[in-house]
Amino acid sequence: MKVELEADKCVASGQCVLAAMDVFDQDDDGIAILLEEQVGDGRLDDVKEAVALCPAAAIRLVEQ
C-alpha cells in the first residue's frame, strides 16, 4: 500500500509518529514528514492506526 500525506493539512499533533514512528517523523515546525511511501504488511496496522488518529485527516492509504 502507498501512504499519502497532505502536509498542508497537518496540524503538527505528532499522532502519526506515536502510531508509526518507522513511517512518519516531524520537522522543526511539527509538520509531518513521510519516511516511507510504500508500506508492507508488517507496518500496515501501524499506518492504519495513524490514519485513524490523525486529527486533520491528512493521511491516506491507497491501494496500488
Added chain:
Amino acid sequence: MRRIVVVGASAAGLAAAETLRREGYDGTLTLVGDEPLAPYDRPPLSKQLLAGEWEPERLTLRTPDALAALGLDLRLGVAATRLEPAGRTVELADGSALPYDGLVIATGVRPRRLPGEGPHVLRTLDDALTLRERLAPGRRLVVVGAGFLGAEAAAVAWRLGCEVTLLEPAPVPLAHAVGLEVGEILTNAHLERGVNLRCGVTVTEVTEDGVRLADGERIQADEVLVAVGSVPNTEWLAGSGLTVGDGVVCDEYCEAAWGSPRPEAGEVYAAGDVARWYNPLFGTPMRIEHRTTAAEQGVAAARNLLAAPRARKPFAPVPYFWSDQYDMKIQAYGYLRGHDAVAVVEGDLADRRFVAAYRTGDRVTGALAIGMPPKAIRPWRQAIATGAVWHDSVRTTVPAAESDRGNTTAAEHLEELTAE
C-alpha cells in the same frame, strides 16, 4: 454481536465505525448523524474555513469511496431521539427504530447560549459559513468568551479587518486551564494587534445591536459571536437508565454506567466530547472536548465493545490540543485544569517561545508549548504519560530575562510562578 449502532457521525463516531470494521466486525453497522453532511472536521471551522482560506470540501474527513468501503447503513440528517434499553433500540427523529446488540454514543456537544437575540455560535459548518459571510473590513464584531474558540475567531476576524472586541469574565483568557502567566501571553497577543480584549467582564444578554454587561454597560456591535463553552447532547438519553451528569458517565473502558438495577440493555459505550470517563492515568473522571481525544476514544470504545470482557483495555490517553492564534501555534498535552503550579522549563515567556510544565499534586500533569519544535515537547508528553514525579522532572534553569535575580533555584523559581 451482529448489530452495532453508532450515534454521532463526527470524529469520534467515524473513528468508532472505522475501527469496528478494521477489527473484523462484519455485521450490520449503522452510523447516525443529525447533520445532513458526511463526516467533516470541526477544528478548521474557526481557522482556515472562517478565514476563507479553505472551502467546505476540504473539511470532509473521508472520501466518498473510503466511506462506501465501510459498508455502513448511513443515516444522515436525522437525530436520535430516544434510547429504549429493554428493547435494545435507538429511536430516530424520522420515526424509525434501530435495534442493536452494541451501541456507541458519540453525540458530541452543542454551544452554550446566552439570553437574547440570535447571536452567532460556532460549532457546525453552517455556523461558520454564516459568520464568515458577515465578516468584512470595518465591521464591528463582539466575541463573548476568550477560550480557544473565541480567541481563534477573534484572531481571524482581526485579520479580515474587523473591529474586534473580545469579552472574557476571567482575569486572563483560559485562567483556569493555562494559569495566569501563560494567560497574560495570550492577552498581549490580542492587545498588541488592537483587538479590544476586556477581561473581568460578564455579558448578561445579547441585544439587537450588541451586548449588555452585568454592570449595565452596552457594547455596540454589528455581529456577536457567543463562545462560552458547550453542553453535552444527552437529552435523548433521558429515561434510559444511563447515568448522565455533564456527559455520559463511563468507566475506564468507556463503557457507559447504568443506574440500579442495570437493565439488560446490550453493550453501550461512549466516545468523544459527550463522554465523561474515568482516565486512570490521571485518576479522575474527565470529559475532553479535543479533536485528538475524539478519534482516540472512538478507536478505544470500538475495540472494547468487540473485546471479551477480560481483554478490554483502559482508555488512558494524554489529552492533546492545539490552537492557532495570530502567528502563534499553541500546543498542550495532559490535563492542565486545576493545576497547582506552572514552571517555564524551556525557552522564555517573553519571546513567546517556551514550554511550560504544569504540576498537580507531586506529578507532571500537563505541558503547554508555543513556537517550540517537537523534540522540545515530546519529553514532556512522555513525562505526563509515565506519571513522572515533578521534582524529578523539573529542573528549570532560570530564563535569561530573569537571570539578574541571581542564582534562583528551580524550586524558588517555581514558587514565584505558582503565586496565583
